[in-house]
Amino acid sequence: MLATLLALAAQGIQMILVLAVAPAVSGVTRKVKAQLMRRQGAPVIQGYRDLLKLVRKEVVLATNASWFFRSAPYVIFAATWVAAALVPTFASGLMFNWAADVVALVALLGAARALLALAAMDVGTSFGGIGSSREMMIATLAEPAMLLVVLTLALSAGTTRLPGVADFFIGQPLTVRVSLALAMLALVIVALAENARIPVDNPATHLELTMVHEAMVLEYSGRHLAMIEAASQLKLVLYMSLIICLFVPFGMATASAGPVEWFVGGFAYAAKLATCAVVLGVWEVSVAKMRVFRVTDLLAGALVFAFLAILFAFLSKEVLP
Amino acid sequence: MNHGYDVSHLLAGLMVVASFALLYQDRITAVLNTFAAQAVLLALAVAWQAWTQDRPNLFITAALALGLKGIIVPVALRRMVFQLGIHRDVEQVVNAGVALMIGLGLTTLSLLLVLKVTKAAPSFTREGLALALAIILLGFLMMITRRNAVTQIVGFMSIENGLILAATGARGMPFVVEVSVAFSVLIALFVFAVFVFRIRERFDTVDLEALDQVRGDRR
Numbered sequence: 122m123l124a125t126l127l128a129l130a131a132q133g134i135q136m137i138l139v140l141a142v143a144p145a146v147s148g149v150t151r152k153v154k155a156q157l158m159r160r161q162g163a164p165v166i167q168g169y170r171d172l173l174k175l176v177r178k179e180v181v182l183a184t185n186a187s188w189f190f191r192s193a194p195y196v197i198f199a200a201t202w203v204a205a206a207l208v209p210t211f212a213s214g215l216m217f218n219w220a221a222d223v224v225a226l227v228a229l230l231g232a233a234r235a236l237l238a239l240a241a242m243d244v245g246t247s248f249g250g251i252g253s254s255r256e257m258m259i260a261t262l263a264e265p266a267m268l269l270v271v272l273t274l275a276l277s278a279g280t281t282r283l284p285g286v287a288d289f290f291i292g293q294p295l296t297v298r299v300s301l302a303l304a305m306l307a308l309v310i311v312a313l314a315e316n317a318r319i320p321v322d323n324p325a326t327h328l329e330l331t332m333v334h335e336a337m338v339l340e341y342s343g344r345h346l347a348m349i350e351a352a353s354q355l356k357l358v359l360y361m362s363l364i365i366c367l368f369v370p371f372g373m374a375t376a377s378a379g380p381v382e383w384f385v386g387g388f389a390y391a392a393k394l395a396t397c398a399v400v401l402g403v404w405e406v407s408v409a410k411m412r413v414f415r416v417t418d419l420l421a422g423a424l425v426f427a428f429l430a431i432l433f434a435f436l437s438k439e440v441l442p
Numbered sequence: 443m444n445h446g447y448d449v450s451h452l453l454a455g456l457m458v459v460a461s462f463a464l465l466y467q468d469r470i471t472a473v474l475n476t477f478a479a480q481a482v483l484l485a486l487a488v489a490w491q492a493w494t495q496d497r498p499n500l501f502i503t504a505a506l507a508l509g510l511k512g513i514i515v516p517v518a519l520r521r522m523v524f525q526l527g528i529h530r531d532v533e534q535v536v537n538a539g540v541a542l543m544i545g546l547g548l549t550t551l552s553l554l555l556v557l558k559v560t561k562a563a564p565s566f567t568r569e570g571l572a573l574a575l576a577i578i579l580l581g582f583l584m585m586i587t588r589r590n591a592v593t594q595i596v597g598f599m600s601i602e603n604g605l606i607l608a609a610t611g612a613r614g615m616p617f618v619v620e621v622s623v624a625f626s627v628l629i630a631l632f633v634f635a636v637f638v639f640r641i642r643e644r645f646d647t648v649d650l651e652a653l654d655q656v657r658g659d660r661r
Contacts (some may be wrong), residue, residue, distance in 0.1 A: 177637050206454075296448050299455035421539050423461055432553055433455050434580040437573060439557050441447065 125216075127379065132216035136206040139362070142391075143205075143354035144168025146361065146398045153402025154325075156296045160353075168354065172347050181341035193240035194341065194348035195232045201352040204229040205359040210367050210387035212374035213284035221283040223271040226363075227264065230315070233352065234260055241337035252336030255291040255413060259333065260320065263314045269427035273286050273304045274367060276434045283363075284438035288372040300433035303426045310423035312360035314416070316353070319405040321416050333413075361397040362390075369393060446494040450566055453487035454573040454607060461580040465545050465602055468532050470592060474516050477596045479512035484603050491566070491610045499617050500610060506624045507606060515599060515631055522635055523592055526642060531590070541587045548579040550601065566653020577604030591638045591648040595631070602627050612631055 147167035155162025182191070207221040215221065238256050241249035274282045277300070278289035314321045317334035326332055338349050368374070372389025374382035411419060460480035467473050473487035491502030523529045553573035559570045581601030588594050602623070609620060638648055645652040 178466070273505075298448075299452045303455075303459070399494075419540065421542055425466075425542050425546060429455075429459065429462070429549070432546075432549055433451070436553055436557070437447075437451060438568060440569045 126361045128214055131212050131214060131383065132206070133206040133212060134328065136202070138210060138387075139205040139355060139358055140202065140351075143358045146394060147354045147365060149270065149395065149398040150402040150405070151325075153328070153399050154254050156405050157403065157406045163208075163239075167356060172351060175342075175347035175350065176344050178343045180345055183246075183340060186292045186340075188242050190243040190340075191242050191345070193236045193243075194345040194352075197240075198348040198352040198355075199237050200229050200233040200236075201355045201369050204233075205355045205362070207283070208289055208359055208362040210362050212378060212383050213287045213370075214375065214377065215284065218284040221365075222275070222283050223283060224268070226283075227267055230356070230359075231260070231264065233235035237337055237349075241340070244340045246340060248336050252333055252339075255333045256337060259314050259416060259420065262417060263311045264421070265429045266420065266423040267311045269424065269431055270304045270308045270311070273300060273427065273430040275433050276431065276438065277301070283366055285365050285382050286375055288375055290374065291370050291375060298437075300430045300437065301368065303404070303430035303433065305364065307423045307430065308364055308367070309425070310419060312364065313424075314420060316357050316360060318401065320408055320419060323410050334341055358394070360370065365393045365397065367391065401404065413430075447565060450487060453483055453490060453568060457483045457487065457603065457607065457608055458580070461584075462545060462575050463544065464596065465541050465580060465584050465587070466538055468538070470531055470590070471520070471529055471592055474519050474523070477519075477573075477600060478512055478516040480590075480600060480603055481507060481516070483513055484606060487607060488610045489493055491570075495566075497598075502617070503620050504623075505612065506618070506621070507603075509626055510628060511599065511603065512562045515588050515626070518631060518635070519592060519595065522638065525634060526592075526638070526648060528590070528592070528648060534599060535621060537587075540581065545580050545583055546556065549576040552576040553627055571642055574604045574608035574611060577601075580604075585613060589649050589651055590621055591650055592633075593639060594650070595634045595638075598630070598634075599627065 135221075145168065147170045148163070151167075152162045152165050163336070204226050207215075207226060208216060209215060209218070209221065224294055234256065238253035241253045241256075243249075271281055274286050278286040280286060280289070317324055322333040322335075324334070326335065334353065338346065341349055370387055372393075374386035378386075452656050457480055461485060463476045464473060464480070467476055467602050485504045488500055488507055489504035492498060492504060521531075546587055553572045555573035556575055558569060560571060563571075574653070578601050581597050581599075581604060584597035584600065588597060605623065606620070641650075
């Protein structure tokens with residue numbers, strides 16, 4: 122009984138935590154980028170202010186927008202939030218950890234993406250169509266790589282459930298695993314592509330023909346836009362948490378731990394998340410955006426890395442007695 | 443955990459990754475750099491085997507790999523590329539995506555094949571042979587997909603990297619053979635260089651498509 126209550130509490134804290142921390146993570150990345158360009162930059166809490174402002178503003182709808190256009194932002198936000206709440210952050214003993222399967226996670230995110238692409242085409246502007254078509258091109262290439270990464274981990278840890286994988290790797294001694302390094306590289310590339318970060322898409326512009334994500338959400342305003350923005354911030358946190366949980370889970374409270382370990386895990390998670398946000402900022406100012414048709418090459422690279430990761434994992438499993 | 447195995451796995455694995463990078467890379471100087479990196483990885487892998495298996499003669503092999511293929515061959519090729527004036531060229535790789543997918547298929551094939559055939563052998567031999575076969579096949583693939591003479595030479599040399607890796611994994615390759623292989627590579631480089639300059643003189647290009655016409659394959 123107590124264990125169930127603890128797990129429920131952990132799950133509740135987790136849901137609030139990811140939602141609360143998401144705008145700040147984007148804020149830190151933006152601040153780092155601005156500082157590196159010798160600009161002042163908006164304060165880290167600007168994300169929260171923007172969301173508040175958007176929620177208060179009135180919604181401007183195109184005359185031919187259907188019910189789908191209006192309801193999609195809420196569904197997208199809900200799906201992304203559920204997905205983000207399933208990735209273990211500070212503790213692996215969550216209430217719904219039986220559902221925290223990476224395949225389910227990919228499916229949730231895929232559903233959110235499909236809805237966004239459909240909603241972008243709903244109003245019938247050419248910009249939305251361009252954004253959707255590009256988003257789908259990127260997604261069809263990124264998803265196989267993501268699933269291959271999942272299979273690599275499943276081969277090592279014997280499960281595709283995230284808490285199980287995290288617990289498995291916490292229990293392992295520190296070693297050199299070329300397959301995991303390659304899997305991480307592939308996952309990082311996938312994460313950059315899925316979150317519309319710089320070599321694939323530029324999150325800072327609205328007026329460029331090469332943009333993908335911003336082209337899709339161009340018609341949204343007011344609280345709908347707030348939902349979409351919150352969902353994309355959550356998605357960034359989700360991918361960072363996923364990378365942290367799979368490849369550097371150290372410090373995370375294990376399944377049987379109590380609230381004291383949660384605090385340790387929480388601090389470790391905050392530190393790792395901040396590191397990720399800063400690294401992302403530095404990365405974004407140091408590379409140039411790719412042409413859209415070069416993106417396929419980048420994602421093919423991710424696919425190759427993920428496939429090699431599986432092969433190497435298989436090799437060491439076969440060869441070692 | 444078994445550190446001897448881990449490190450050799452890491453080095454051999456990185457060599458395969460370098461082979462994929464060679465397959466994918468279309469800038470000629472970057473190809474040469476990647477090749478040099480692969481040779482350095484090979485030297486490290488061989489030296490690691492020498493250290494863990496206590497076979498000091500392998501240190502000589504490592505030194506040869508580092509000196510010849512990590513330094514002399516890349517530097518010579520680089521000078522050649524600069525003399526030919528093609529160092530800024532971006533080679534048209536024949537469909538890099540398809541080449542990568544075929545490469546993955548070949549790697550899978552070599553792993554499945556070698557692991558099945560060598561069930562009785564010790565683990566480092568099985569692994570070394572499997573990855574070495576992958577590197578050799580990827581080298582062949584690189585020679586097939588490239589049109590530029592210099593990158594074809596690099597493909598050939600990376601095949602030889604795979605051979606050395608296989609030889610260190612398998613116990614008992616005579617030292618004389620190793621040395622002679624190493625020097626035959628050097629001689630091959632000279633022959634290639636002469637050929638490349640001759641081709642260039644005659645056809646004004648090092649793109650081997652030009653040879654098809656002479657052979658009568660294409661009009």
